[in-house]
Amino acid sequence: MTAAADAEAAANELMPLAEYLGSVLRRLRALPPLDLDLTQAHGNVLAVDVLAPHPFPAFDQAAIDGYAARWEDLAAAGRVGSHPSFGRLESGPRPVRLNVVGDLGAASWRPVRLTPGTCFSVAAGAPLPIGADVVVPVHWTDQGMAAVEILHAPRRGSGLRRAGDEVSVGQMLASAGTYVTPPLVAVFAAAGIGHVVVRPSPRVIVVATGDELVDVGRPSQPGQVVDANSHALTAAAVEAGALAYRIGICDDDPEGLRGLLEDQTLRADLIITTGGTGNGPGDMLRRVLSRRDAGRGVVDFTDVALSPGTALGFGTVGGEEVPVVCLPGEPGAALIGFEVLARPVIQLLAGAEPMFRRSVKAHLLETVSSPGGLREFRPAHVSERRGGGHTVQPLAGGPYTLSGLAGANGLLVLGERVTSAAAGSTVDVLLLDRRR
Template structure:
């Protein structure tokens, strides 16, 4: 049997990635909803539809600074676009003179009524006098105080905002599953909403395991490996919308490892570990978490048809049965594992839809090879074409995935049956937009 045939035979024993993700995500549910003050709601996902309890604007109001008047009193004023001179009306359209009977600001609250031949000086946001149906801009007048001359007649309703014109009472402002943006917060507040029901941002704890790990600030050397993963995965969890906490490094001590993870169940909705997913002599995490202890949870480690990083772990820890995702220790494989498994788990817990990143079809600029039987995720640079569509330039993959990811804004996806993708072919690309 050739080496290629051996590799394909080994790959056939792996679980397809789609099947594995389905089996994991079906076990999870979105976190229970919370009633949050509006100022805390931004960045969360709505747990239900939000309806406007009141109209917006709440009352008829002036949309601009000017003079609130009856349109009938202005009909004979000069048309828009004419430019009569003040005090010189012979041979040209004449202005309309109205008595200014008061001033109204945004804080005015007493109802007032217009009578024929009168107007009110109003500020933007001021309540509209009863009977007024137009606000004349200041620059269309002589800006007098007692009696104002109006040079042009606006259209009926110009400069006026009617109650409920923008938002009607009972209108759906945002549906369940919507991500709360700053503009949405403003809309809720304007409609009189002070609290909303949301799915909370998942609390994610990140732990790196391994006796060989040392903290950042020094180079790796034989017997020591700098812990890049816990920093990177914490940042990735924050980018995915989680409240992430880096615990740091845990040695390969079975009791210490189990105790540390169980302690974190009190503060976490999800635990992410990195390292120790293999079957080597130093892979203590797999041996500890795959042990079936009543009341302490269990993690199943699965060999998945994924490149890079074939082994992923998922299960629960502690009596609270907090979900745990176990990722490989190699940094590039850990970040790819986060993208394909941990990030969708975070999105599901947060109640977000869809849970996967947006994908596009792209024109491949360079021929690439891929291991048969594995679904490969390769760093890539995606660009929009001037005439529409996308192009994708592969970046460093395989043992150089980490450096490739630092430059990438997308992930080129090559399926299990793909061994070569030719330049000019159409391929799938996940967009890493660096935002939620």
């Protein structure tokens, strides 16, 4: 048997990624809902449907600065050209003169009524006088104060907004699972909503493990590795919508590790560790967390058909049974592991839909090889083609180069049965939207 065949046979003993991910996600539930003040809800996911308790606008109002009038009084005014808000206009013989009987601003509150041959000067947002069914824009008049000449007559109903035109009472404003965006905050506020029920952003703790690790600020030396992972994973968790906190480095001390994790369960909804997931002599984390101690939780480590980084862990720690995701120590494998495991876990806890990043089919620009039996995620650059569709260019160095991951806007996905993908073939690409 060849070395390649040996490798593929070994890979066939690994758990398929989809099966593993499904087994993890089925064990989790979204965090309990929380009633938040509207100003604090941005970025969270709605836990319940939101219905409008009040109409918007709340009353008939002017949409523009101008003169509120009765359309019947303007019928004789000339109408020429066209206007995007007021429709097609036709030529007319002469202007119409109306008496201006008052001014109305956005803060006006006393009800007033129009009589034939009169109008009110109004500011945008002002309540409409009773009987008004049109607001003439200022630049279609001579801008008179005591009396005004209307040069052109807009359509009936132009320049105003009726109560409930945009939002009616009982209307669905947003459904459960919707992200609260700044425009949605404005809609809620305008409809009279001051609090919303949301899923809280998960609190995520990130810990790097290993005696060899040193903090940033100095170069690596033999026997020392700068801890890049905990910084990168904390940033990735924030990007995924979590409230993330970097604890830092934990040495390969079993009791110290157990104590640190149990301390963090009081303020965490999810713990992410990096390093020590393999079966090597220095992989202390796997040996410690897979020990079934009563009341302390247990983490199951699984060899998954994933490249890079086959060894992943998931379980709970502490009496609170806080979920923990254990990622490999190699930086590229840790970041890929975050994308395929930790990020969906964060999205599920937050009640977000969809849990997974968007993927597209793309035209491969370069022939690539892939390890048989493993689902490979490779950094790539995705571009939209003129006329539709996408192209994808694999980045040099593959997933084990941090510079490749830093420059990627997508991950080329090659399935377990793919050992080679030819240039020109169609492949799946996971889009890395870094704007979230």
